[in-house]
Amino acid sequence: MEITTIEKAFVLLSTLGKQVAQSGKAPVAAINEIEKALNLRFPNTYRLFLSRFGAIKVGPITIYGLSLPVDDEPSLIWALQGLRSIFPDMPKNLVPIHPVEESGLLACLQCQQVEVSTDDAPVVLWDMRAPTSDQNFEPVSPNFAQYLYDRLSEWKYREIGLKTLEKHVNRFENEYLSINKLPRNHIWRPYRFCVQDVVLGLVVVRHSLANNCLDVDVCLISDAPEYEQGSGARMTSAFLLSEAYKCGGTMEIRFTENVEDGTVPKALWTFAQDLGIDLHHVNESRITSSEARQLYIALTGFSDTLRSQIDLLAQQEKLSQERACYVVHHGIWTRTEVESIVFGSLRPDGIFSGDTPPEQRHLYMQEIFHTRATILGGFLDRRLARRERIEGTLALDLEDDTRRVNIEFDPTLYAKIYQCDEELPIPWLESHRQKGFHIPAGHRLIVLVRARDANDLVLHLQQDLVIARKLAILSQQQSAASSVFILTPRDSQELPSQQRAQFVKAAEASSVGLIVCPETVVTLDADAAKRLASSRILR
Amino acid sequence: MITSYFYLCALPRNMWEQNVPWNGGMITIYSFVADALGIERRLQKGVNQDNERTRYNLCCARIEAAVASQALATTTTAEQFKAALDDHRLPVSVLEAGYLTVLTRLLQQTPLEASKSRLGATFFPPDTIVDHIAVFSQLTEQAGLADHLDVKRRKGFFELACRCGCGVVELQNAFQFLDIAAGTPPPIASVQRKNITSDDEFLEEEEIIDNESRGDLYAILGEQIQKAIEQVGAGHQGVVNFSNQPHNVITEVLREFVYQNTTRATKPTYIQVVYTDGSRGEPFPLLCLPRRSKNHLAQLDDASLLRASLMSMRHLEMDDAVDMAWFRNSEVSKSRTLAETDAFCYEQTGRELRETQSEGNLRIHLYQTGFQPAVIGFYRAFVEELLYRANLPASLEVTPYYFSRRTGYWPGQSWN
Numbered sequence: 001m002e003i004t005t006i007e008k009a010f011v012l013l014s015t016l017g018k019q020v021a022q023s024g025k026a027p028v029a030a031i032n033e034i035e036k037a038l039n040l041r042f043p044n045t046y047r048l049f050l051s052r053f054g055a056i057k058v059g060p061i062t063i064y065g066l067s068l069p070v071d072d073e074p075s076l077i078w079a080l081q082g083l084r085s086i087f088p089d090m091p092k093n094l095v096p097i098h099p100v101e102e103s104g105l106l107a108c109l110q111c112q113q114v115e116v117s118t119d120d121a122p123v124v125l126w127d128m129r130a131p132t133s134d135q136n137f138e139p140v141s142p143n144f145a146q147y148l149y150d151r152l153s154e155w156k157y158r159e160i161g162l163k164t165l166e167k168h169v170n171r172f173e174n175e176y177l178s179i180n181k182l183p184r185n186h187i188w189r190p191y192r193f194c195v196q197d198v199v200l201g202l203v204v205v206r207h208s209l210a211n212n213c214l215d216v217d218v219c220l221i222s223d224a225p226e227y228e229q230g231s232g233a234r235m236t237s238a239f240l241l242s243e244a245y246k247c248g249g250t251m252e253i254r255f256t257e258n259v260e261d262g263t264v265p266k267a268l269w270t271f272a273q274d275l276g277i278d279l280h281h282v283n284e285s286r287i288t289s290s291e292a293r294q295l296y297i298a299l300t301g302f303s304d305t306l307r308s309q310i311d312l313l314a315q316q317e318k319l320s321q322e323r324a325c326y327v328v329h330h331g332i333w334t335r336t337e338v339e340s341i342v343f344g345s346l347r348p349d350g351i352f353s354g355d356t357p358p359e360q361r362h363l364y365m366q367e368i369f370h371t372r373a374t375i376l377g378g379f380l381d382r383r384l385a386r387r388e389r390i391e392g393t394l395a396l397d398l399e400d401d402t403r404r405v406n407i408e409f410d411p412t413l414y415a416k417i418y419q420c421d422e423e424l425p426i427p428w429l430e431s432h433r434q435k436g437f438h439i440p441a442g443h444r445l446i447v448l449v450r451a452r453d454a455n456d457l458v459l460h461l462q463q464d465l466v467i468a469r470k471l472a473i474l475s476q477q478q479s480a481a482s483s484v485f486i487l488t489p490r491d492s493q494e495l496p497s498q499q500r501a502q503f504v505k506a507a508e509a510s511s512v513g514l515i516v517c518p519e520t521v522v523t524l525d526a527d528a529a530k531r532l533a534s535s536r537i538l539r
Numbered sequence: 540m541i542t543s544y545f546y547l548c549a550l551p552r553n554m555w556e557q558n559v560p561w562n563g564g565m566i567t568i569y570s571f572v573a574d575a576l577g578i579e580r581r582l583q584k585g586v587n588q589d590n591e592r593t594r595y596n597l598c599c600a601r602i603e604a605a606v607a608s609q610a611l612a613t614t615t616t617a618e619q620f621k622a623a624l625d626d627h628r629l630p631v632s633v634l635e636a637g638y639l640t641v642l643t644r645l646l647q648q649t650p651l652e653a654s655k656s657r658l659g660a661t662f663f664p665p666d667t668i669v670d671h672i673a674v675f676s677q678l679t680e681q682a683g684l685a686d687h688l689d690v691k692r693r694k695g696f697f698e699l700a701c702r703c704g705c706g707v708v709e710l711q712n713a714f715q716f717l718d719i720a721a722g723t724p725p726p727i728a729s730v731q732r733k734n735i736t737s738d739d740e741f742l743e744e745e746e747i748i749d750n751e752s753r754g755d756l757y758a759i760l761g762e763q764i765q766k767a768i769e770q771v772g773a774g775h776q777g778v779v780n781f782s783n784q785p786h787n788v789i790t791e792v793l794r795e796f797v798y799q800n801t802t803r804a805t806k807p808t809y810i811q812v813v814y815t816d817g818s819r820g821e822p823f824p825l826l827c828l829p830r831r832s833k834n835h836l837a838q839l840d841d842a843s844l845l846r847a848s849l850m851s852m853r854h855l856e857m858d859d860a861v862d863m864a865w866f867r868n869s870e871v872s873k874s875r876t877l878a879e880t881d882a883f884c885y886e887q888t889g890r891e892l893r894e895t896q897s898e899g900n901l902r903i904h905l906y907q908t909g910f911q912p913a914v915i916g917f918y919r920a921f922v923e924e925l926l927y928r929a930n931l932p933a934s935l936e937v938t939p940y941y942f943s944r945r946t947g948y949w950p951g952q953s954w955n
Contacts, residue, residue, distance in 0.1 A: 346543065346639055358592045359579060360659035361599055362642055362711055366543060369713035414541040414714065450714065455607070463716055523815075 006145035023054035023067030040111040043121040045145040123147040201236035207247035214244040221267040233271035251289040343411040345370040354535030371528035373451040418445040430514035444482040453521040454494040469510035485513040545634040549705035632696040638689040782815035786909040787941040804929035818878030842900030853908040884916025892924040
């Protein structure tokens with residue numbers, strides 16, 4: 001098996017021809033001698049590599065080995081001498097084989113001592129910038145052959161991908177960008193995904209009219225060490241799946257011969273595997289529509305209960321799974337807002353598609369009412385999650401400085417249940433007595449979301465208070481401590497002051513808090529109509 | 540549990556043909572019904588759909604609001620139906636959430652027929668009732684839904700309405716709590732209460748809201764503007780967000796800051812206008828206009844009076860009281876940023892006011908509506924026009940009028 005892989009790597013090297021600079025065959029005696037000097041046993045595949053190539057340089061990849069002069073790159077002796085002088089604590093069984101470009105990481109063989117009978121030597125990445133310890137060695141490949149093959153094929157795929165990309169970009173520039181023309185879905189379109197100056201993904205896609213699927217001609221994914229592992233694959237697969245949905249095909253994704261020799265890119269299928277989705281047609285260079293759907297849902301990160309409910313509604317043909325995912329990736333709804341819509345609304349698909357015309361007013365208004373309530377709940381979600389740091393008189397606004405708030409939705413009460421591992425200040429409290437109220441860490445905050453205008457509040461707030469009071473009494477009897485609140489829009493401030501005061505008094509007497517979001521029903525409805533309109537023109 | 544309810548309310552024929560006095564108020568739906576039906580026809584042509592649909596929503600909302608604020612009575616028999624009308628209550632029947640499921644299925648299965656028969660609409664004038672019952676019966680029969688309880692109830696109610704020469708308006712409450720265990724009665728009581736609380740009690744309190752509760756809003760906005768002016772004085776940019784401020788508060792507070800205690804115009808202090816959508820309007824000029832004495836203003840007494848609502852189609856009940864609408868709703872309420880809307884209103888107002896320069900003295904009574912960029916755009920242009928005329932005798936004045944449920948329209952402070 002291992003020999004097969006090393007042979008594949010050697011074939012790959014021979015096909016690269018003049019692009020490979022090799023130092024030349026190393027005599028077996030020289031290999032034995034260096035093993036003896038290091039008191040280590042090289043794996044058989046590395047010995048084969050040394051005896052066939054000595055050491056190589058191909059593109060940006062340098063594989064250390066036996067070469068002359070011995071005191072210069074890519075000599076293994078040169079590398080070892082340098083490293084051991086700089087890092088005297090470097091473990092003696094590490095044999096450096098490949099400096100990973102610009103990362104400060106060094107791929108090393110973890111060799112066995114000479115006296116050990118086995119020649120197993122996994123490849124690890126050593127972070128030379130960090131203090132030496134056992135934790136610094138991240139296993140990256142089970143053996144040298146696999147490592148060599150992976151690096152060479154990665155480079156080859158990247159070269160092919162970049163050349164293909166360049167061709168597409170030039171054509172796209174000439175035929176579309178330069179004349180301000182927008183391409184149709186069935187035209188090859190290049191995309192680049194970056195965070196600041198770091199490229200995480202490059203793709204070229206089109207909708208295949210013949211096969212009603214998404215064709216991918218370039219799919220280059222990078223995993224920048226500055227970002228969470230798998231960020232590139234996450235971003236790229238999210239795009240491909242969203243694009244597959246947007247183009248209106250079957251969700252199937254097919255990769256051309258230009259992508260990793262006509263297979264599904266390794267970064268994609270390993271990422272899918274990490275999410276618990278096995279792709280069964282990797283070598284046929286396609287992700288089937290059902291696999292794509294599963295991957296899209298897993299990638300979107302819905303809770304288990306929400307996933308089950310979406311699956312159930314999909315079986316009943318009441319909801320399209322991919323549409324529920326797409327509205328999240330497109331930024332129209334957050335995951336928790338989707339949960340409110342899926343569990344709370346009678347017609348979630350109508351909200352996600354936004355295609356109910358106002359002439360069908362009952363259906364349209366049903367969607368507006370639930371969209372309004374969802375948006376109101378979303379305001380509170382974000383407000384609760386946002387930390388406010390104040391130093392003296394200075395308010396600090398830090399990026400991504402959010403609390404980890406667990407949010408659930410109870411459709412029977414139309415309530416949101418929040419729980420946080422730190423103290424949670426409650427915003428927008430109506431009662432002056434409750435200002436500055438905090439929910440202790442681990443306690444539950446139950447919020448009845450009531451997106452009612454002033455007239456409806458007059459009619460229903462009393463009943464909402466009764467429900468909240470019952471809930472407050474019930475929660476006191478349960479083990480998990482809870483506080484109960486009612487969330488309304490700012491329209492409650494339009495109520496006659498006497499009536500408002502009565503509501504506040506009744507709420508205080510019932511141990512229930514009133515939270516008044518600064519938004520009014522008018523602005524919520526405007527936002528609701530906007531989101532429905534955005535949903536309608538998504539595809 | 541939270542669920543949806545639908546209230547079918549019957550309205551006598553005369554309410555569909557004219558404004559009708561009813562329980563001390565007026566039922567004014569007929570013009571909205573005519574507008575909405577016209578829009579439905581135009582929508583089928585597929586032209587200007589976004590604007591038409593926006594107007595359609597407004598019309599339907601007005602029809603529904605007019606009915607929701609009336610005294611209603613649950614009826615199941617023809618006698619009860621007639622008795623309710625005699626008692627000046629609108630007969631009503633309640634449908635549960637199943638009605639929505641029925642509608643969804645019918646619209647999916649027979650979209651063309653359902654659309655033709657106005658299925659899913661919320662108002663049905665008396666002349667359309669017979670046809671509607673026939674098509675509704677036929678479609679529900681075809682879909683195998685004829686025995687559905689809500690279908691039967693709806694058909695029954697429409698037949699009663701037809702016999703009594705009524706039309707039907709349907710209201711929806713999507714967030715009604717139903718306590719199954721306690722067996723809460725149908726929520727119609729809520730609708731009846733709505734009428735009782737909405738008129739008298741609410742009106743009594745309106746003045747308090749205007750004068751007291753909103754007092755702090757004046758103070759808050761005043762403080763923000765004062766700070767912005769101080770920032771400008773210190774060489775920084777003074778920014779004020781005018782979104783979500785009531786239009787009367789904006790108008791009155793800005794007026795406080797526009798004038799200087801001088802007899803001549805001074806160089807304005809400009810504060811930056813921002814809106815909640817993140818857009819930035821042109822700066823607003825403050826502390827620049829001279830205060831005119833009563834004697835100077837006396838010559839405006841004989842000026843022509845123009846009564847204008849700020850925007851058309853916003854408060855149609857204003858139409859009787861005004862000569863024109865300053866802005867056309869269709870031109871202002873377009874998809875653009877609030878700052879762009881502000882700029883549009885500013886430019887149009889500037890153009891209009893410049894045209895009045897050759898037409899003698901003019902007083903405008905401006906019946907305002909609460910769309911902030913329109914208010915800001917209008918008054919920015921107006922201040923600039925007053926600045927242009929500052930060193931001339933008084934020739935232009937605007938008096939804003941605000942709506943109060945208790946007193947009707949009441950004037951704000953004049954700008955001159």
